[in-house]
Amino acid sequence: MIDVYYWPTPNAWKVTIMLEECGLEYQVLEVDIGAGDQFKADFLRISPNNRMPAIIDHAPLGGGAPLALFESAAIVEYLADKTGRFLPTSGAARYTVLQWVYWQMANLGPMMGNANHFKNYAVKLVDDPAQLAYGQRRFVGEVDRLCGVMDAQLSVNPFLAGDQYSIADIVSWPWAMLLERLIDETVWARFPHLKRWVDEVAARPAVQAGRNVRREWGERQLTDEQEAARRALLFNQTNEKVRAARAEAARSAQRQGK
Numbered sequence: 001m002i003d004v005y006y007w008p009t010p011n012a013w014k015v016t017i018m019l020e021e022c023g024l025e026y027q028v029l030e031v032d033i034g035a036g037d038q039f040k041a042d043f044l045r046i047s048p049n050n051r052m053p054a055i056i057d058h059a060p061l062g063g064g065a066p067l068a069l070f071e072s073a074a075i076v077e078y079l080a081d082k083t084g085r086f087l088p089t090s091g092a093a094r095y096t097v098l099q100w101v102y103w104q105m106a107n108l109g110p111m112m113g114n115a116n117h118f119k120n121y122a123v124k125l126v127d128d129p130a131q132l133a134y135g136q137r138r139f140v141g142e143v144d145r146l147c148g149v150m151d152a153q154l155s156v157n158p159f160l161a162g163d164q165y166s167i168a169d170i171v172s173w174p175w176a177m178l179l180e181r182l183i184d185e186t187v188w189a190r191f192p193h194l195k196r197w198v199d200e201v202a203a204r205p206a207v208q209a210g211r212n213v214r215r216e217w218g219e220r221q222l223t224d225e226q227e228a229a230r231r232a233l234l235f236n237q238t239n240e241k242v243r244a245a246r247a248e249a250a251r252s253a254q255r256q257g258k
């Protein structure tokens with residue numbers, strides 16, 4: 001059995017999609033990142049970077065004690081090695097897949113995350129329109145460039161790393177499918193090969209199942225007060241603020257007798 005520490009976001013869907021694709025048994029444990037669950041001591045022991053997703057595999061590859069892992073790509077790569085699925089075991093083909101996995105982790109995810117921040121959150125946090133415009137231009141521009149990289153690759157290959165569906169597709173799709181919402185409806189007309197691939201991957205039943213895990217958690221309506229508390233927790237996380245959030249999580253666990 002694999003425990004998945006989860007909140008419905010693109011980085012976590014990579015893991016649930018991979019688990020569904022591989023037919024592995026798993027249980028989902030809630031990490032409400034808007035409520036501060038990522039600062040709880042038990043979670044930090046598994047994921048010291050106070051980010052989900054994370055897993056504990058109680059029957060790990062190679063045997064031995066349960067294995068705890070954080071970072072979505074490390075988890076997906078581990079599951080690929082465990083099952084022998086969606087990642088060649090050796091040779092050039094393996095590294096071709098891995099280069100696209102690391103490309104996603106270092107490029108598509110962070111740039112889309114920052115573009116989303118400047119378009120949808122900073123507008124509520126920053127008064128100076130020049131600061132906002134700079135951030136939006138910088139990160140939306142980068143996302144646009146990355147769309148071109150994927151479109152060119154997908155114009156000559158069915159999948160990101162070549163002929164075969166792989167973990168490169170599994171880690172990239174949860175972000176890529178949000179492009180229209182992040183940029184605008186013109187994105188697919190400008191990048192038709194990317195659109196073809198987004199639709200083909202979306203048609204896989206395991207992808208739909210993984211993407212829909214606990215979808216309702218992310219659709220909960222928050223009060224203005226809850227929304228403000230969520231923003232205060234998630235943005236501007238200096239070391240000092242993270243320490244304070246950890247201390248508050250510990251106090252709250254104590255109050256609840258945990």
Ligand SMILES: N[C@@H](CCC(=O)N[C@@H](CS)C(=O)NCC(=O)O)C(=O)O
Nearest residue numbers: 009011033038051052053071072234
């Ligand atoms: N590189 C990490 C990123 C994980 C990440 O940023 N997770 C976010 C949600 S998508 C999170 O847990 N945020 C909690 C916080 O900011 O405190 C991965 O791919 O696993």
